[in-house]
Amino acid sequence: MSNLDARADLVVCQEEVSNATQVTPVEVLTPREVPLGGLRAMPVRRTLPQRQRSLIGAWCFADHYGPDQVSETGGMTVAPHPHTGLQTVSWLFAGEIEHRDSIGSHAMVRPGELNLMTSGKGIAHSEVSTPSTTVLHGMQLWVALPDHARHTAPAFAHYAPEPVEIAGGRVSVFLGSTAGQTSPVATFTPLLGAEVVISASATVELEVDPTFEHGAILDQGSVDFEGTVLARAELGYVPPGRSVVRLRNPGDDDARIVLLGGTPFGEQILMWWNFVGRTDDEIRAAREQWQSEVASPGRADARFGDVPGYVGDWIPAPTVPAVPLRPRG
Numbered sequence: 001m002s003n004l005d006a007r008a009d010l011v012v013c014q015e016e017v018s019n020a021t022q023v024t025p026v027e028v029l030t031p032r033e034v035p036l037g038g039l040r041a042m043p044v045r046r047t048l049p050q051r052q053r054s055l056i057g058a059w060c061f062a063d064h065y066g067p068d069q070v071s072e073t074g075g076m077t078v079a080p081h082p083h084t085g086l087q088t089v090s091w092l093f094a095g096e097i098e099h100r101d102s103i104g105s106h107a108m109v110r111p112g113e114l115n116l117m118t119s120g121k122g123i124a125h126s127e128v129s130t131p132s133t134t135v136l137h138g139m140q141l142w143v144a145l146p147d148h149a150r151h152t153a154p155a156f157a158h159y160a161p162e163p164v165e166i167a168g169g170r171v172s173v174f175l176g177s178t179a180g181q182t183s184p185v186a187t188f189t190p191l192l193g194a195e196v197v198i199s200a201s202a203t204v205e206l207e208v209d210p211t212f213e214h215g216a217i218l219d220q221g222s223v224d225f226e227g228t229v230l231a232r233a234e235l236g237y238v239p240p241g242r243s244v245v246r247l248r249n250p251g252d253d254d255a256r257i258v259l260l261g262g263t264p265f266g267e268q269i270l271m272w273w274n275f276v277g278r279t280d281d282e283i284r285a286a287r288e289q290w291q292s293e294v295a296s297p298g299r300a301d302a303r304f305g306d307v308p309g310y311v312g313d314w315i316p317a318p319t320v321p322a323v324p325l326r327p328r329g
Protein backbone atom coordinates (compact mmCIF):
# COMPACT_ATOMS: atom_id res chain seq x y z
CA MET A 1 0.00 0.00 0.00
CA SER A 2 0.98 3.56 -0.39
CA ASN A 3 0.93 6.76 1.47
CA LEU A 4 -1.44 8.53 -0.91
CA ASP A 5 -1.71 11.87 0.81
CA ALA A 6 -1.76 14.52 -1.88
CA ARG A 7 0.19 16.66 0.57
CA ALA A 8 2.93 14.52 2.01
CA ASP A 9 4.28 15.63 5.35
CA LEU A 10 7.83 14.95 6.34
CA VAL A 11 8.13 12.58 9.24
CA VAL A 12 11.30 12.24 11.24
CA CYS A 13 11.41 8.84 12.88
CA GLN A 14 13.58 8.20 15.87
CA GLU A 15 13.51 6.41 19.17
CA GLU A 16 11.37 8.18 21.74
CA VAL A 17 11.60 7.90 25.48
CA SER A 18 8.54 6.06 26.73
CA ASN A 19 6.04 8.10 28.75
CA ALA A 20 4.76 4.90 30.32
CA THR A 21 5.06 4.79 34.10
CA GLN A 22 4.97 2.21 36.84
CA VAL A 23 1.27 2.93 37.25
CA THR A 24 0.38 2.75 33.54
CA PRO A 25 3.07 0.57 32.01
CA VAL A 26 1.54 0.65 28.54
CA GLU A 27 1.71 3.68 26.26
CA VAL A 28 -1.41 3.80 24.09
CA LEU A 29 -1.19 5.19 20.55
CA THR A 30 -4.61 6.09 19.19
CA PRO A 31 -5.13 5.77 15.43
CA ARG A 32 -6.01 8.62 13.12
CA GLU A 33 -8.23 7.99 10.15
CA VAL A 34 -6.63 8.68 6.78
CA PRO A 35 -8.32 8.34 3.36
CA LEU A 36 -6.26 6.01 1.21
CA GLY A 37 -7.29 7.68 -2.01
CA GLY A 38 -9.11 6.28 -4.98
CA LEU A 39 -12.54 7.34 -6.13
CA ARG A 40 -14.25 6.59 -2.86
CA ALA A 41 -11.18 6.86 -0.62
CA MET A 42 -10.98 3.72 1.46
CA PRO A 43 -10.31 4.87 5.04
CA VAL A 44 -7.42 3.42 7.01
CA ARG A 45 -6.51 3.82 10.69
CA ARG A 46 -2.87 4.83 11.14
CA THR A 47 -1.04 4.34 14.44
CA LEU A 48 2.54 4.72 13.17
CA PRO A 49 4.20 7.08 12.70
CA GLN A 50 2.94 9.79 15.00
CA ARG A 51 4.45 12.59 17.00
CA GLN A 52 4.37 10.61 20.21
CA ARG A 53 6.17 7.61 18.75
CA SER A 54 7.45 6.92 15.25
CA LEU A 55 9.27 3.59 15.53
CA ILE A 56 8.85 0.24 17.26
CA GLY A 57 12.08 -1.53 16.49
CA ALA A 58 12.37 -0.95 12.74
CA TRP A 59 8.56 -0.89 12.30
CA CYS A 60 7.90 2.63 11.04
CA PHE A 61 4.39 2.60 9.57
CA ALA A 62 1.18 0.82 10.56
CA ASP A 63 -2.21 1.09 8.87
CA HIS A 64 -5.22 -0.98 9.90
CA TYR A 65 -8.25 -1.16 7.65
CA GLY A 66 -11.61 -2.87 7.50
CA PRO A 67 -13.52 -4.99 7.65
CA ASP A 68 -14.83 -2.91 4.73
CA GLN A 69 -17.61 -3.86 2.37
CA VAL A 70 -15.94 -3.41 -1.01
CA SER A 71 -19.35 -2.53 -2.46
CA GLU A 72 -19.30 0.56 -0.23
CA THR A 73 -15.64 1.56 -0.17
CA GLY A 74 -14.65 0.52 -3.68
CA GLY A 75 -11.90 -1.70 -2.31
CA MET A 76 -8.22 -1.04 -2.80
CA THR A 77 -6.83 0.40 -6.01
CA VAL A 78 -3.29 1.58 -5.49
CA ALA A 79 -1.61 2.33 -8.82
CA PRO A 80 2.16 1.97 -9.33
CA HIS A 81 4.16 4.06 -6.87
CA PRO A 82 7.76 3.89 -5.66
CA HIS A 83 9.49 3.01 -2.41
CA THR A 84 13.03 3.41 -1.11
CA GLY A 85 14.80 2.36 2.09
CA LEU A 86 12.03 0.18 3.49
CA GLN A 87 10.17 -3.11 3.38
CA THR A 88 6.40 -3.40 3.10
CA VAL A 89 4.49 -6.12 4.96
CA SER A 90 0.97 -6.90 3.78
CA TRP A 91 -1.08 -8.90 6.28
CA LEU A 92 -4.71 -9.66 5.52
CA PHE A 93 -7.56 -10.96 7.68
CA ALA A 94 -10.05 -11.09 4.80
CA GLY A 95 -10.05 -10.45 1.07
CA GLU A 96 -7.41 -10.79 -1.59
CA ILE A 97 -5.02 -8.25 -3.14
CA GLU A 98 -3.11 -8.62 -6.38
CA HIS A 99 0.48 -7.42 -6.04
CA ARG A 100 2.70 -6.53 -8.99
CA ASP A 101 6.12 -4.94 -8.84
CA SER A 102 9.00 -3.74 -10.96
CA ILE A 103 11.19 -6.78 -10.31
CA GLY A 104 8.50 -8.90 -11.96
CA SER A 105 6.78 -10.26 -8.85
CA HIS A 106 3.12 -11.08 -9.33
CA ALA A 107 1.50 -12.42 -6.17
CA MET A 108 -1.87 -12.76 -4.55
CA VAL A 109 -1.90 -11.45 -1.00
CA ARG A 110 -4.18 -13.71 1.04
CA PRO A 111 -5.26 -13.85 4.69
CA GLY A 112 -2.66 -15.31 7.03
CA GLU A 113 0.15 -15.13 4.47
CA LEU A 114 3.14 -12.81 4.67
CA ASN A 115 4.10 -10.81 1.61
CA LEU A 116 7.30 -8.90 2.29
CA MET A 117 8.57 -6.52 -0.35
CA THR A 118 12.05 -5.10 0.07
CA SER A 119 12.42 -1.80 -1.76
CA GLY A 120 16.12 -1.48 -1.09
CA LYS A 121 17.44 1.27 -3.36
CA GLY A 122 14.15 1.45 -5.27
CA ILE A 123 11.10 -0.49 -6.41
CA ALA A 124 7.65 0.33 -7.81
CA HIS A 125 4.51 -1.68 -7.14
CA SER A 126 0.74 -1.76 -7.46
CA GLU A 127 -1.88 -3.29 -5.18
CA VAL A 128 -5.45 -3.91 -6.26
CA SER A 129 -8.13 -5.90 -4.46
CA THR A 130 -9.38 -8.72 -6.68
CA PRO A 131 -12.89 -8.70 -8.24
CA SER A 132 -13.97 -11.63 -6.05
CA THR A 133 -13.15 -9.72 -2.85
CA THR A 134 -16.31 -8.61 -1.03
CA VAL A 135 -14.74 -7.79 2.35
CA LEU A 136 -11.31 -6.23 2.74
CA HIS A 137 -9.67 -6.36 6.15
CA GLY A 138 -6.01 -6.21 7.03
CA MET A 139 -2.89 -4.29 7.88
CA GLN A 140 -0.16 -2.58 5.95
CA LEU A 141 3.15 -2.25 7.75
CA TRP A 142 6.53 -0.81 6.83
CA VAL A 143 9.94 -1.76 8.15
CA ALA A 144 12.78 0.77 7.89
CA LEU A 145 16.00 -0.67 6.50
CA PRO A 146 19.13 0.01 8.55
CA ASP A 147 21.83 2.10 6.93
CA HIS A 148 23.95 -0.89 5.94
CA ALA A 149 21.06 -2.51 4.03
CA ARG A 150 19.02 0.35 2.65
CA HIS A 151 20.67 0.33 -0.77
CA THR A 152 20.27 -3.42 -1.17
CA ALA A 153 18.66 -4.95 -4.26
CA PRO A 154 14.86 -5.03 -4.28
CA ALA A 155 13.27 -8.37 -3.42
CA PHE A 156 9.95 -10.04 -2.70
CA ALA A 157 9.25 -12.88 -0.24
CA HIS A 158 6.14 -14.90 0.49
CA TYR A 159 5.54 -17.09 3.53
CA ALA A 160 2.41 -18.76 4.86
CA PRO A 161 2.98 -19.58 8.55
CA GLU A 162 1.02 -22.47 10.00
CA PRO A 163 -1.28 -21.11 12.75
CA VAL A 164 -0.31 -22.90 15.96
CA GLU A 165 -2.60 -23.58 18.92
CA ILE A 166 -1.17 -22.31 22.21
CA ALA A 167 -2.58 -22.03 25.72
CA GLY A 168 -5.46 -19.55 25.49
CA GLY A 169 -5.41 -19.05 21.74
CA ARG A 170 -3.56 -19.33 18.48
CA VAL A 171 -0.51 -17.64 16.95
CA SER A 172 0.84 -17.15 13.42
CA VAL A 173 4.44 -15.96 13.46
CA PHE A 174 5.28 -14.20 10.20
CA LEU A 175 8.58 -12.58 11.21
CA GLY A 176 10.95 -13.49 14.02
CA SER A 177 10.21 -15.91 16.86
CA THR A 178 7.74 -16.47 19.68
CA ALA A 179 5.72 -19.36 21.15
CA GLY A 180 8.28 -21.82 19.80
CA GLN A 181 7.60 -20.70 16.24
CA THR A 182 10.20 -19.06 14.00
CA SER A 183 9.63 -17.46 10.63
CA PRO A 184 12.20 -18.49 8.01
CA VAL A 185 12.02 -15.04 6.39
CA ALA A 186 15.23 -13.12 7.01
CA THR A 187 15.17 -9.55 8.33
CA PHE A 188 17.84 -6.84 8.36
CA THR A 189 17.27 -5.98 12.03
CA PRO A 190 15.88 -8.21 14.81
CA LEU A 191 12.08 -8.15 14.42
CA LEU A 192 8.92 -9.85 15.58
CA GLY A 193 5.63 -9.92 13.67
CA ALA A 194 2.81 -12.23 14.74
CA GLU A 195 -0.96 -12.49 14.59
CA VAL A 196 -2.37 -13.62 17.91
CA VAL A 197 -5.94 -14.81 18.49
CA ILE A 198 -7.00 -14.91 22.13
CA SER A 199 -9.93 -17.19 22.96
CA ALA A 200 -12.97 -15.86 24.86
CA SER A 201 -12.18 -15.23 28.54
CA ALA A 202 -8.65 -16.57 28.05
CA THR A 203 -5.14 -15.26 28.58
CA VAL A 204 -2.18 -15.78 26.26
CA GLU A 205 1.37 -15.38 27.50
CA LEU A 206 4.06 -15.12 24.84
CA GLU A 207 7.76 -15.47 25.46
CA VAL A 208 9.57 -12.59 23.80
CA ASP A 209 13.08 -11.23 23.50
CA PRO A 210 13.68 -8.88 26.46
CA THR A 211 15.87 -6.63 24.29
CA PHE A 212 12.83 -5.89 22.07
CA GLU A 213 10.27 -3.14 22.46
CA HIS A 214 6.76 -4.26 21.49
CA GLY A 215 3.51 -2.93 20.14
CA ALA A 216 0.16 -4.74 20.09
CA ILE A 217 -2.43 -3.46 17.61
CA LEU A 218 -5.99 -4.54 18.35
CA ASP A 219 -7.93 -5.82 15.37
CA GLN A 220 -11.09 -7.28 16.87
CA GLY A 221 -12.67 -7.96 20.22
CA SER A 222 -11.27 -6.64 23.44
CA VAL A 223 -7.77 -7.23 24.78
CA ASP A 224 -6.07 -6.27 28.00
CA PHE A 225 -2.42 -5.90 26.96
CA GLU A 226 -0.10 -5.90 29.95
CA GLY A 227 -2.80 -4.36 32.14
CA THR A 228 -4.24 -1.83 29.66
CA VAL A 229 -7.42 -2.46 27.70
CA LEU A 230 -7.04 -1.53 24.04
CA ALA A 231 -9.81 -0.20 21.80
CA ARG A 232 -10.06 -1.24 18.17
CA ALA A 233 -7.06 -0.24 16.07
CA GLU A 234 -5.25 1.17 19.10
CA LEU A 235 -1.60 0.28 19.59
CA GLY A 236 -0.29 -0.53 23.05
CA TYR A 237 3.46 0.00 23.38
CA VAL A 238 5.81 -1.45 25.98
CA PRO A 239 9.54 -0.67 26.15
CA PRO A 240 12.30 -3.30 26.27
CA GLY A 241 12.71 -5.38 29.40
CA ARG A 242 9.92 -7.95 29.21
CA SER A 243 10.55 -11.63 28.60
CA VAL A 244 6.80 -12.36 28.47
CA VAL A 245 3.91 -10.29 27.11
CA ARG A 246 0.45 -11.00 28.48
CA LEU A 247 -2.78 -10.66 26.48
CA ARG A 248 -6.11 -11.20 28.25
CA ASN A 249 -9.44 -11.38 26.46
CA PRO A 250 -12.26 -10.38 28.83
CA GLY A 251 -14.88 -10.83 26.10
CA ASP A 252 -17.21 -13.62 25.01
CA ASP A 253 -15.77 -13.94 21.51
CA ASP A 254 -12.29 -14.45 20.11
CA ALA A 255 -10.10 -11.36 20.08
CA ARG A 256 -7.24 -10.70 17.68
CA ILE A 257 -4.12 -8.54 17.75
CA VAL A 258 -0.99 -8.14 15.67
CA LEU A 259 2.13 -8.06 17.81
CA LEU A 260 5.13 -6.13 16.52
CA GLY A 261 8.54 -6.04 18.11
CA GLY A 262 12.16 -5.26 17.54
CA THR A 263 15.34 -3.92 19.08
CA PRO A 264 15.28 -0.10 19.28
CA PHE A 265 16.30 1.07 15.80
CA GLY A 266 19.08 3.39 16.86
CA GLU A 267 19.08 5.42 13.64
CA GLN A 268 17.15 8.53 12.77
CA ILE A 269 15.32 8.35 9.47
CA LEU A 270 13.48 10.78 7.24
CA MET A 271 10.18 9.55 5.88
CA TRP A 272 8.54 11.53 3.12
CA TRP A 273 5.67 10.14 1.03
CA ASN A 274 6.73 6.60 0.14
CA PHE A 275 10.44 7.16 0.65
CA VAL A 276 12.62 6.46 3.65
CA GLY A 277 16.03 8.10 3.59
CA ARG A 278 18.54 9.93 5.70
CA THR A 279 18.99 13.29 4.00
CA ASP A 280 16.98 15.95 2.21
CA ASP A 281 19.08 15.47 -0.92
CA GLU A 282 18.38 11.79 -1.30
CA ILE A 283 14.65 12.17 -0.72
CA ARG A 284 14.53 14.91 -3.39
CA ALA A 285 16.61 12.80 -5.77
CA ALA A 286 14.27 9.83 -5.36
CA ARG A 287 11.27 12.06 -6.02
CA GLU A 288 12.86 13.61 -9.12
CA GLN A 289 13.73 10.18 -10.48
CA TRP A 290 10.19 8.88 -9.92
CA GLN A 291 8.69 11.97 -11.56
CA SER A 292 10.94 11.44 -14.58
CA GLU A 293 9.79 7.83 -14.84
CA VAL A 294 6.12 8.86 -14.56
CA ALA A 295 6.67 11.37 -17.37
CA SER A 296 8.43 8.86 -19.64
CA PRO A 297 7.92 5.22 -18.63
CA GLY A 298 10.50 2.69 -19.71
CA ARG A 299 13.51 4.97 -19.26
CA ALA A 300 16.91 3.38 -19.71
CA ASP A 301 18.06 4.99 -16.45
CA ALA A 302 15.10 3.66 -14.49
CA ARG A 303 15.65 3.33 -10.76
CA PHE A 304 12.14 2.13 -9.99
CA GLY A 305 11.05 0.66 -13.32
CA ASP A 306 7.85 -0.51 -14.94
CA VAL A 307 5.22 -2.66 -13.21
CA PRO A 308 4.45 -5.39 -15.76
CA GLY A 309 0.77 -6.25 -16.10
CA TYR A 310 -0.60 -3.10 -14.53
CA VAL A 311 -2.76 -1.09 -16.89
CA GLY A 312 -3.31 2.51 -15.93
CA ASP A 313 -1.62 5.65 -14.75
CA TRP A 314 1.14 5.75 -12.15
CA ILE A 315 0.89 7.87 -9.03
CA PRO A 316 2.88 11.09 -9.28
CA ALA A 317 4.78 12.27 -6.22
CA PRO A 318 3.34 15.19 -4.24
CA THR A 319 5.09 18.54 -4.32
CA VAL A 320 8.13 18.54 -2.12
CA PRO A 321 8.37 21.41 0.40
CA ALA A 322 10.57 24.32 -0.65
CA VAL A 323 12.32 24.33 2.70
CA PRO A 324 14.90 21.64 3.34
CA LEU A 325 13.67 18.40 4.90
CA ARG A 326 15.53 18.37 8.16
CA PRO A 327 15.68 15.96 11.04
CA ARG A 328 14.17 17.30 14.22
CA GLY A 329 16.24 18.02 17.33
Ligand code: MN
Nearest residue numbers: 001002083088
Ligand atom coordinates in the same frame (compact mmCIF):
# COMPACT_ATOMS: atom_id res chain seq x y z
MN1 MN B 1 3.40 0.74 -1.46
